[in-house]
Amino acid sequence: MYGRLLNLASSALAEEEFKQESLNFWEEPYQEASKWTPCADKRYPTSLGKPGESNGYIMVSVNGGLNQQRVAICNAVTVASLLNATLVLPKFLYSNVWKDPSQFGDIYQEDYFMRTLKDDVHIVQELPLHLKSLDIEAIGSLITDADIVKEAKPIDYVRTVLPLLMKNKVVHFLGFGNRLGFDPLPPELQRLRCKCNFHALKFVSKIQEVASLLIKRIRKFEYHAAERQLDKQLLGDFTPSISSKEDYVERGSSRYLALHLRFEEDMVAYSQCDFGGGEHEKKELEAYREVHFPLLIERLKNSKPVSPSELRKLGKCPLTPEEAALVLAALGFKRGTYIYLAGSRIYGGSSRMHPFTNLYPNLVTKETLLTYNELAPFRNFSSRLAALDFIACATSDVFAMTDSGSQLSSLVSGFRTYYGDGHAPTLRPNKKRLAAIFSENSSIGWTTFEDRVRKMIEEGQRVRVRGSGRSIYRQPRCPECMCRS
Numbered sequence: 001m002y003g004r005l006l007n008l009a010s011s012a013l014a015e016e017e018f019k020q021e022s023l024n025f026w027e028e029p030y031q032e033a034s035k036w037t038p039c040a041d042k043r044y045p046t047s048l049g050k051p052g053e054s055n056g057y058i059m060v061s062v063n064g065g066l067n068q069q070r071v072a073i074c075n076a077v078t079v080a081s082l083l084n085a086t087l088v089l090p091k092f093l094y095s096n097v098w099k100d101p102s103q104f105g106d107i108y109q110e111d112y113f114m115r116t117l118k119d120d121v122h123i124v125q126e127l128p129l130h131l132k133s134l135d136i137e138a139i140g141s142l143i144t145d146a147d148i149v150k151e152a153k154p155i156d157y158v159r160t161v162l163p164l165l166m167k168n169k170v171v172h173f174l175g176f177g178n179r180l181g182f183d184p185l186p187p188e189l190q191r192l193r194c195k196c197n198f199h200a201l202k203f204v205s206k207i208q209e210v211a212s213l214l215i216k217r218i219r220k221f222e223y224h225a226a227e228r229q230l231d232k233q234l235l236g237d238f239t240p241s242i243s244s245k246e247d248y249v250e251r252g253s254s255r256y257l258a259l260h261l262r263f264e265e266d267m268v269a270y271s272q273c274d275f276g277g278g279e280h281e282k283k284e285l286e287a288y289r290e291v292h293f294p295l296l297i298e299r300l301k302n303s304k305p306v307s308p309s310e311l312r313k314l315g316k317c318p319l320t321p322e323e324a325a326l327v328l329a330a331l332g333f334k335r336g337t338y339i340y341l342a343g344s345r346i347y348g349g350s351s352r353m354h355p356f357t358n359l360y361p362n363l364v365t366k367e368t369l370l371t372y373n374e375l376a377p378f379r380n381f382s383s384r385l386a387a388l389d390f391i392a393c394a395t396s397d398v399f400a401m402t403d404s405g406s407q408l409s410s411l412v413s414g415f416r417t418y419y420g421d422g423h424a425p426t427l428r429p430n431k432k433r434l435a436a437i438f439s440e441n442s443s444i445g446w447t448t449f450e451d452r453v454r455k456m457i458e459e460g461q462r463v464r465v466r467g468s469g470r471s472i473y474r475q476p477r478c479p480e481c482m483c484r485s
Helices: 003-016 031-035 066-082 110-116 154-160 162-168 187-200 205-218 229-238 245-251 265-271 278-292 294-301 308-313 321-330 349-359 382-394 407-419 431-438 446-460
Strands: 036-038 057-062 086-088 122-124 142-144 170-175 256-260 338-342 398-401 482-484
Touching: 003 321, 003 349, 003 446, 031 036, 036 407, 057 066, 066 086, 066 122, 066 154, 066 187, 066 382, 066 407, 110 187, 154 162, 162 170, 187 407, 205 229, 205 382, 229 382, 229 407, 256 321, 256 382, 256 407, 265 278, 278 294, 308 431, 321 349, 321 398, 321 431, 321 446, 338 382, 382 407, 398 407, 431 446
Parallel strands: 057 086, 057 170, 086 122, 142 170, 256 338, 256 398
Antiparallel strands: 036 482
16 A cells, blocks of 8 residues: 555665664653652542441452453442442453453452552452352342443442442442543542552562563563663562673663554454455455444444545544554664564464565564463463563553554553653554545655654654543543652
């Protein structure tokens, strides 16, 4: 689709190979970013604390993958505090999409989670014996996603859930996907949400250990001379270190860019966009939708069709590997840049990735950096594999996303904002603006292309305080989460 632009990019990268970088997207462009520091774990005179007496027990069985589960856990903690309830350690539902039987303790440190939140909310590992024998559904205490609206307000829980909790002493949320809105929410509950996400949820030591090994391999066994908050929070005792500053300077360190290229088959099929694969691609994606997205098929039957070209104009199409490579080239990242590719299998495989690797050959993944035996405990466990990607992306020198709506991208960018000390740049393309730029691919000059892409990315890097209704997990710059010096 972009043969001409790819040739221009290749020539530009060849010319820039031995020049000093004129623009530096390896650094945060705005000094204001370093003025915001983590403080969601601080105690305030207005802190709610645990109620003296619990109104009952809240059970939560959450759906989705690693990142959806993380959001649901912290929303559950917040709802438990709101309703003066005791939270039973959340369970993870088995999904035919993710196919991962992992439970909370396989991913996160249970004792650390409960200890961190002990002053805020009652948390227990199991229901007490006298409640275990109850038929939760029969007594009317089973609450599905159909019973609670998306982005529900606190008053919805007080009106709908609290009476059941008071009556039966137990409620069970089944699914719990995006069932608590971001606003309006009392500041102390918002702060608790942040404390859960950024402080209480630590990966288990096995995940930390292998992630540390992965990062050392990306950096060619080198690491930062100074310990960063990001590394310590995500890797704990397995944070890599070097013997001395002199040793660090002598051998050098490989900085790297992490890229979340959201171009897996599910994303591609769901988008209903055209990616230049002709009739074969069209039929293949239609077949995938019929099997995996029956509700989407039904919805499409009863709605006015939108053409693939219109979807692209609206910024609804995921970026292709070649589009991602062109953006990085326009930003001045050199051909030798080390790039860690997060995610699962790219739709179209190596042939689809060829234009990318032709421009950027130093592309690595967890599968290429870790041995078969090192990956063995993670194989067939998608959430544990996703945890490795989460850590590799969050601790990278630069994180580039191609879909800002992705949960992984949202949570990683939030972690980098919260713990990055203003030195963890994130690149967020505006897909609608990018689509307008790419629509001129047959005629636009490379200099003009560079200029427009750079302006788009720079605008996305502006230091903004979280707006009303925006995700606090993605945009933690607000008084409830961070402190501004």
